[in-house]
Amino acid sequence: MQEPTIDVQQQIAISERPGEEFQALPWTRQRVVFFQLPESIQRDVLDGIDRQEVRQFVRRLDPDDATDVIGLLDGDTQEAVLSQLDTDRRERIEFLLKFSPDSAAGMMDLDYVTVDRDQGFEEVAQLVRRHEARTGRFPTVFVTDDDEVMGELPGHTLVLAGHGRADITEYLRPTPTVRYAQPNSEVIAVFRANPQSKIVVLDEDDRILGVIYADDLLRAIEEEVGQTLYEFTGVDEQESVLDGALEKIRRRYKWLIINLGGGFLAAATVGLFEETIAALTLLAIYMPIVAGMGGNAGTQSMAVTVRGIALDQISLRTGRRAIGNEVLAGGANGVITGGIVAVIATLVNQSPLFGLVIGIAMVLNLVIAGFFGALVPLSLDRLGYDPATSATVFITMATDVLGFFIFLGLAQIVLL
Amino acid sequence: MQEPTIDVQQQIAISERPGEEFQALPWTRQRVVFFQLPESIQRDVLDGIDRQEVRQFVRRLDPDDATDVIGLLDGDTQEAVLSQLDTDRRERIEFLLKFSPDSAAGMMDLDYVTVDRDQGFEEVAQLVRRHEARTGRFPTVFVTDDDEVMGELPGHTLVLAGHGRADITEYLRPTPTVRYAQPNSEVIAVFRANPQSKIVVLDEDDRILGVIYADDLLRAIEEEVGQTLYEFTGVDEQESVLDGALEKIRRRYKWLIINLGGGFLAAATVGLFEETIAALTLLAIYMPIVAGMGGNAGTQSMAVTVRGIALDQISLRTGRRAIGNEVLAGGANGVITGGIVAVIATLVNQSPLFGLVIGIAMVLNLVIAGFFGALVPLSLDRLGYDPATSATVFITMATDVLGFFIFLGLAQIVLL
Numbered sequence: 119m120q121e122p123t124i125d126v127q128q129q130i131a132i133s134e135r136p137g138e139e140f141q142a143l144p145w146t147r148q149r150v151v152f153f154q155l156p157e158s159i160q161r162d163v164l165d166g167i168d169r170q171e172v173r174q175f176v177r178r179l180d181p182d183d184a185t186d187v188i189g190l191l192d193g194d195t196q197e198a199v200l201s202q203l204d205t206d207r208r209e210r211i212e213f214l215l216k217f218s219p220d221s222a223a224g225m226m227d228l229d230y231v232t233v234d235r236d237q238g239f240e241e242v243a244q245l246v247r248r249h250e251a252r253t254g255r256f257p258t259v260f261v262t263d264d265d266e267v268m269g270e271l272p273g274h275t276l277v278l279a280g281h282g283r284a285d286i287t288e289y290l291r292p293t294p295t296v297r298y299a300q301p302n303s304e305v306i307a308v309f310r311a312n313p314q315s316k317i318v319v320l321d322e323d324d325r326i327l328g329v330i331y332a333d334d335l336l337r338a339i340e341e342e343v344g345q346t347l348y349e350f351t352g353v354d355e356q357e358s359v360l361d362g363a364l365e366k367i368r369r370r371y372k373w374l375i376i377n378l379g380g381g382f383l384a385a386a387t388v389g390l391f392e393e394t395i396a397a398l399t400l401l402a403i404y405m406p407i408v409a410g411m412g413g414n415a416g417t418q419s420m421a422v423t424v425r426g427i428a429l430d431q432i433s434l435r436t437g438r439r440a441i442g443n444e445v446l447a448g449g450a451n452g453v454i455t456g457g458i459v460a461v462i463a464t465l466v467n468q469s470p471l472f473g474l475v476i477g478i479a480m481v482l483n484l485v486i487a488g489f490f491g492a493l494v495p496l497s498l499d500r501l502g503y504d505p506a507t508s509a510t511v512f513i514t515m516a517t518d519v520l521g522f523f524i525f526l527g528l529a530q531i532v533l534l
Numbered sequence: 535m536q537e538p539t540i541d542v543q544q545q546i547a548i549s550e551r552p553g554e555e556f557q558a559l560p561w562t563r564q565r566v567v568f569f570q571l572p573e574s575i576q577r578d579v580l581d582g583i584d585r586q587e588v589r590q591f592v593r594r595l596d597p598d599d600a601t602d603v604i605g606l607l608d609g610d611t612q613e614a615v616l617s618q619l620d621t622d623r624r625e626r627i628e629f630l631l632k633f634s635p636d637s638a639a640g641m642m643d644l645d646y647v648t649v650d651r652d653q654g655f656e657e658v659a660q661l662v663r664r665h666e667a668r669t670g671r672f673p674t675v676f677v678t679d680d681d682e683v684m685g686e687l688p689g690h691t692l693v694l695a696g697h698g699r700a701d702i703t704e705y706l707r708p709t710p711t712v713r714y715a716q717p718n719s720e721v722i723a724v725f726r727a728n729p730q731s732k733i734v735v736l737d738e739d740d741r742i743l744g745v746i747y748a749d750d751l752l753r754a755i756e757e758e759v760g761q762t763l764y765e766f767t768g769v770d771e772q773e774s775v776l777d778g779a780l781e782k783i784r785r786r787y788k789w790l791i792i793n794l795g796g797g798f799l800a801a802a803t804v805g806l807f808e809e810t811i812a813a814l815t816l817l818a819i820y821m822p823i824v825a826g827m828g829g830n831a832g833t834q835s836m837a838v839t840v841r842g843i844a845l846d847q848i849s850l851r852t853g854r855r856a857i858g859n860e861v862l863a864g865g866a867n868g869v870i871t872g873g874i875v876a877v878i879a880t881l882v883n884q885s886p887l888f889g890l891v892i893g894i895a896m897v898l899n900l901v902i903a904g905f906f907g908a909l910v911p912l913s914l915d916r917l918g919y920d921p922a923t924s925a926t927v928f929i930t931m932a933t934d935v936l937g938f939f940i941f942l943g944l945a946q947i948v949l950l
Contacts, residue, residue: 128852150727156847180730246693256690274672277662277692311566313749314596332748333729339755340845350766351837352830359842359856359908366863370834371870377830378871381823382878388819395811395818402811402818403804406825406934407797413829414768414793418786421767426775429756431572436544440775447782454783455790462798492775518822 127151131159131360137166148175153183153337156358158365161190169195173202181207182227182334185214206252222305223298225338226319226328230258235268235287242286243276258316258329261290265325267318269293293318298327302338307430309335349506350417350424352377380511384409384518391526394534400467401529404459404476408525411455412483412517419444419491420513424506427499434500441492448488449481456480475532479525483517490516543567547575547776553582564591569599569753572774574781577606585611589618597623598643598750601630622668638721639714641754642735642744646674651684651703658702659692674732674745677706681741683734685709709734714743718754723846725751765922766833766840768793796927800825800934807942810950816883817945820875820892824941827871828899828933835860835907836929840922843915850916857908864904865897872896891948895941899933906932 126147130139140148140163152160152175164172164187172191176184176199188196188211200208210228217223231245242259249257259271269290294308295318308317309332317330348357352373357366388395388405395401423440426432432440460477464470494512495505542563546555556564556579568576568591580588580603588607592600592615604612604627616624626644633639647661658675665673675687685706710724711734724733725748733746764773768789773782804811804821811817839856842848848856876893880886910928911921 127846128848131847132852132855153729154726154846243693246690250690250693256688256693272672273689273693274662274666277659277666277672277689309752310570313569313752332752336725336729336748336752336755339752348837348841351833353834353837357838359838359848361859363859363862363866366838366859367866367870370831370863371867373834374827374830374867374871375874378823378827378874381826384822384826385819388822392815392819396815399808399812399818402815402821403801403808405818405821406800406804406938407794409822409825410797410800410930410934411790411794414790415786417767418769418789421764421769422773422775422782425764430543430570431547432544432775436548439548443777443779443782446779447786450779450783451787451790454787455794458791458794514826518826522822 127154130163131155135166136162137164141167141171145175145178149179149183152187156360157190157356158358158361160187164190164195169198173199177203177207180227181210181214182225185211185224186219189215189219217298220302221298222296222300222302222317222319222330223327225302225305225334226298226330227334228328229253229255230260230326230329232260232262232326233271233286235261235263237286239276239284239286242271246273246276260293260318260326260329261286262326267293267295267320267324267326270316291315295320296330297322302341305330306335306339310430349504350421350510352510376511377514380515380518383515384522387519387522388526390523391530394526394530397534398529400472401526404463405522405525407459408476408479408483408521409518411480412487412521413514414487415448415451415484416487416491416513416517417510419448419488420495420509423492423495424509427495427505432496434496437492437496441489441496444488444492445485446488448484448486448491452481452484455484471532472529475528476525479521479528482524483521486520487513487517543570546579547571551582552578553580557583557587561591561594565595565599568603572776573606573772574774574777576603580606580611585614589615593619593623596643597626597630598641601627601640602635605631605635633714636718637714638712638716638718638733638735638746639743641718641721641750642714642746643750644744645669645671646676646742646745648676648678648742649687649702651677651679653702655692655700655702658687662689662692676709676734676742676745677702678742683709683711683736683740683742686732707731711736712746713738718757721746722751722755726846765920766837766926768926792927793930796931796934799931800938803935803938804942806939807946810942810946813950814945816888817942820879821938821941823875824892824895824899824937825934827896828903828937829930830903831864831867831900832903832907832929832933833926835864835904836911836925839908839911840925843911843921848912850912853908853912857905857912860904860908861901862904864900864902864907868897868900871900887948888945891944892941895937895944898940899937902936903929903933 126143130136130151133139136159143151176187179187188199191199200211231249233242233245246257246259256273259273261268261271268287270293271286271289272291275289294312294315296305296308298319298321305317318326319328319330321327352370354369357369456477459480460473463476464473490513495509498509499505542559546552546567549555552575559567592603595603604615607615616627647665649658649661662673662675672689677684677687684703686709687702687705688707691705710728710731712721712724714735714737721733734742735744735746737743768786770785773785872893875896876889879892880889906929911925914925915921
């Protein structure tokens, strides 16, 4: 029985010689495994096999996949591999290599034919057959009127008998379009609104450059959505679990240093109450609870808001009700958890007054968490920044600084 | 010009009468907008329009989309709407309604025809034409051998002229299969390995039930990947930014209470050093930095590991090197950030010894963060639990408890 892909993949990733492991696989497995490896390992694999083997691998891939592979090679190897492919293939790949892999053009296929609105079904069928004979693939048929795209002629209309001299424009399906340089995220948004269509990629002059199919978009969507979790935690979007330690250090330390700034602000806030703490060490013991719960509630509000922004469900303009609901929810959950803490603190420390102080501090801190958890990502989005990347820093800072200030300030007033 | 979808969507979501807003849209917009609304708002919309209007909306949707809409209605309305659809459509939807929307069967389409391996191209073309005439859609053609699926006959083979008496089995493309009850996540994994294929859905007896196309999977993938961020922060996967406050409270308070447990453990750890803190209040001031940085580094390691698990790039078995790298990266980033804190603490508090203590504590805490950040999700995955949901609780607990213990313990030994 065949070894499961996941095992092969991991085997290659942890191998000392990933190229050799990869080379030993049959082509059909190579194709599946390669595109599921993180980019750093893909490079290792390609470095570890000779040019002849790279050519063998690339030769039978779709042009857009082949382009992704060849894009990972250094200049010399690129040329050597390209020069060995047949002309038609080489030209397609060279064309695709000109575009950024993270743009509409980087995702597109070249399997399309364009026909003029005046052409008949028989002529279209001939073009389709010729494309199929040359490339082994069935093209999408776009109908144009003086170079302007009118729409797609669905492939099955060619199968239906008895068209006679029917006008092909009667069978058109409208096709959404994107510019070749639009980033993946915008292409995904277009697709989300037209999930059952192919997308036409146009150049500056509105001429057709290529076509994007649903399966081309899947990898982009996985990357885009998965990215949010990374941004949330300050990890570079390129990082993979299989990267080496040096990569990981490089990709993370900056974010940790930025967070350190927030940490010092929180420390300074606590420092304001140094004498209060000296008089009542109990406060230091409960500090982690106040800060921790505020942080947890804040990231909850933020996760929901960031996702709503990503799915185009909310913006700062329409967000007033959502912010209000986050504040309400934060307050209510503050009453629940703050109540629990208040009861336990009262019992353990035999001080109802202290219980009251920590209970109130927690309610207020969770209200703050809800407010900033929703407001910060919406504002960052409005200002044109990515809402996920920088929001955690601000929100944690707000819940830490204000949470400590309220807790220790209240304690100073009430308990001393 | 048409208002952008995002505005219409948000308009409906914040409206007092979402049904009326929806009703005012032309059908083509209704179709786009509806499926981008969160489920709670979808229900509000359907509650706010009459049955006749629901029928109008459903009538022209694909059967699988129509099934999703009808599945949101209460029993009475469901029957009333179904009874008004034409028989063919009603039967398809009633069939699809039997399955869970989060399973393979919940995603599948019914646009397929099966042909026996002995049938010729002309017979197949006739079946295809008949299906197209009846449903307006071009079916996928599956070739079977005594009820067992052999593969798909690509649609374009029907367009190519000159088949004569060719054997259809020579043109087959293998098709991946899933069982009807397999959860979305498993279907996505199959698709990831075969991105250019349709997927056949089989019943218990290996008979074909339906077919899943790439566009059916996109929504499922967005949900699955986006879910990780929610699990990470303890938000119910169904929650939307547009939900009301009560929903939000209900969906989040449990996780907050669980985290409260971790908070009390951290507090208890600090409590062990009450006298040390009383003697040196400075320690309380730096506590937020130790805890905060440990938490940040831990979630970084965890985010990378969780994503690696989701993409099948790693498991506990192959994870030893990854855990090692996380520990190394944690240690190194601990040296960088701990170094900064040590210098600042030395200068501000005029105590190199205190600087040394907090520096060492931070290095160790970031090592701990890397170790648990990678180990916990891998272990949870191995034990069959979801790695994202529960891991944060454990990891924060580890970095808080051990971080405070090391920091305060070191201080007690060195400084007092």
